[in-house]
Amino acid sequence: MLKHKKIILIICFLFIFTPVAAFADTGVVIPHDFMPNFVIGDINLQFGRILPYKKVFLNGLSNTLKITAISLIGGTVLGVLLSIAKVSNIRILKLFAQFYTSIFRGTPLMVQLFLVYFATPQLTGYDIPPFIAAVVSFSLNSGAYISEILRGGIESIDSGQVEASLALGVGRRDTMFDIVIPQALRSVLPALVNEAIALLKDSSLVSTIGMLDMMRASQTAMNATYLAFEPFLVVAVMYYILVMFLNFVAKELERRLKKSDRS
């Protein structure tokens, strides 16, 4: 199990820092005509003209990845706690978790984001930085979805597993964290990756609260150049590559987990 923890940690680390490091200005000068313009009849695609906004896009990429990664960690921690509440015998906890989930699944993410970013300062008198607002609202939101995924996973584990652990004299809490949750996580891994992909794409909503993410970067390029197709195509490809990368990581993890247990 220790091996897997390490792998997951390394992946999280890579996910946050590698792209930022790799895309940081390396001093290599790319000529402006590196990306040629395409002219087909009336269509004139001038990719060369958005190249000066490279840095903006890369800053956007870095912010998108940071928001996604941190929200995913926050959402997972929250999701684990909520899912345990949902399968517990304590009625009040169970009701709270169900109510929480219904609220965050029942309202649009954008409304939640605006409530945190615009509405909370009105109540408290303190401004919230857009980054914090984004991470908080995305964590709260994905926590609700992840808790539902995990609840399904926990309930799918054979009750014999819990009985075996209890019969050995191990307590309920240790049984939950050492026996049930590790097995549940494995069985719901594909669903968790889907949630990560959804979160990555939904992070484009932060452009609406003035944060420079990938989406906002392409808007900036559009406003300056009056070109729309080129910047949005570039950003679409960037999102696509990230999603494919997540898919690859998930496949690899699944393969490794399968190797260890075939029962």
Added chain:
Amino acid sequence: MIEVRNLKKNYGDLEVLKGINLTIETGQIVAIIGPSGSGKSTLLRCMNLLEFPSAGEILIDDQDILNKTVNIQQVRENIGMVFQHFNLFPHKTVMENMMYAPLKTKKIEKSEINEKCLQLLKKVGLEEKADVYPGKLSGGQKQRAAIARALAMEPNTLLFDEPTSALDPEMVKEVLVVIKDLVKTGITMALVTHEMSFAREIADKVCFVDAGNIAEEASPADFFTHPKSERAKLFLEKML
């Protein structure tokens, strides 16, 4: 010593145990047999409180374990259980399966536990499977590993819940051999089984459970040759 007194268990309107009285002396091997659905497994599972009885008393060494002040975890540490479907942890190797509970509950050095577990694996003939995941084991090997896991806690009592019922016929023997070896160690045992000849061979006492009651309690020699109750006669006719 385990004393079960007037034990009752119902699920809603369904009365599974209707007032069971049973005494298991220290070191005694008790076989619990009877038709399916008669409450044998429920009776066994009440003894380590995997099921909580609706009424009655269970005294283990004169301590009533149904008393709210009793630490159930501590009681369970001394009572091992072996399940019909093995219930090994699939995400842990055989060795990790065995070491998990002792590491969690006992204040003993890890190396000491490791050594103890290796000895136990040798005893059940699985020393070369220590680092294998349960998914790679045959049914018989799984059950032997599960027995070794229960023994790793050094219990004074073992509960067997139909340990060979889920096995292919050719694997039953290897598990029975391991259980038979345990009998010699003087451990207390309660064994729910459908293996009549095995029960007859190793048990000191046979309890025939029928419809939530103990219909007959006798020595194996008496029970298998001259069953007193009609139900037991019918049951044995079908089984033998």
